């Protein structure tokens with residue numbers, strides 16, 4: 081057994097650092113949400129420059145963006161003769177959110193009558209647009225045709241979503257949630273180093289019913305498994321997420337299979353397994369389930385003894401017929417239980433086991449951070465400092481990629 085320690089700076093980096101993002105804001109009520117987009121992108125490590133159309137300044141003042149980004153916010157293309165070139169050259173990604181029907185139509189036909197539309201013509205990198213408009217405008221054949229034209233030119237569209245619109249109507253046209261827009265930028269800027277891989281992930285607890293009201297479960301928020309799913313999607317993998325009951329939103333783009341009982345999780349895993357190249361099992365599977373499930377609520381006098389049977393160990397079955405797959409298991413322990421984790425890795429034929437001590441602050445349930453040690457097939461232990469679960473997820477995938485060679 082050998083031990084390696086990594087420092088925080090060696091392992092953790094901001095997702096979007098270093099990256100210059102040009103954020104175009106056009107004239108829609110949703111423009112106020114762009115302030116949050118700029119802020120969130122900066123929190124991910126990006127440098128954000130904002131460009132507005134004249135119409136956008138009717139909804140929100142450039143001053144707000146200047147305060148948030150610390151940079152001037154150009155609107156008028158005649159103020160600086162080269163801003164329509166220089167801003168495009170400096171940026172790694174061009175996000176236009178919100179983008180109106182008017183600007184979409186201008187983009188599609190190459191009209192360059194303001195700074196933003198000029199930048200669209202000079203910019204040569206990845207472009208993401210998040211439309212916001214009234215349903216009828218969105219469904220106009222001209223707008224739909226122009227969106228298709230832009231898609232064919234390589235633009236990635238996020239949304240719009242169905243929901244209540246500023247005009248009071250319900251329908252398709254609402255700008256996507258800020259978190260979805262930021263996520264699409266993060267995905268676009270993350271190298272596709274897992275393209276071609278199919279990552280099968282289990283997450284969350286299982287719930288084994290005693291009667292319609294009571295069940296046996298394990299503590300698990302599902303956050304770690306969902307973070308692995310998110311990280312794998314960002315890196316271009318196909319992702320199947322088999323999840324027990326959690327309160328989390330499944331990451332967009334994942335094949336999501338919702339289960340309750342260990343038996344259902346086992347079935348879902350076995351069905352998805354044939355095409356999986358990487359299997360990461362973060363679920364806290366209940367070890368036992370009641371032999372009988374009562375159809376009606378049981379009287380508490382009947383509950384002092386419940387007959388249990390042991391559930392199948394799903395990861396052990398996968399390990400027994402692993403083939404060329406890389407198999408990663410988790411060991412949530414209390415105290416320093418390195419020996420238990422090492423034993424689990426050997427007994428279940430895992431390539432890596434990720435151990436955490438749930439009694440340590442910052443490594444337990446419900447929190448967004450974790451403190452893990454990774455044990456490899458030679459029983460080498462690498463201890464990592466406290467970091468966000470999404471960063472732990474990337475480290476796990478880095479370790480998996482290194483094994484794939």
Ligand code: CTP
Pocket residue numbers: 282342361362363364365366367391392393394395396408409410411412424
């Ligand atoms: N696991 C599984 N199926 C089970 C139990 C566990 O797939 N029925 C997986 C978990 O998802 C995890 C690993 O096995 O990746 C270790 O889980 P853990 O509960 O720590 O292991 P157990 O072997 O059940 O050991 P313990 O006695 O500590 O509960």
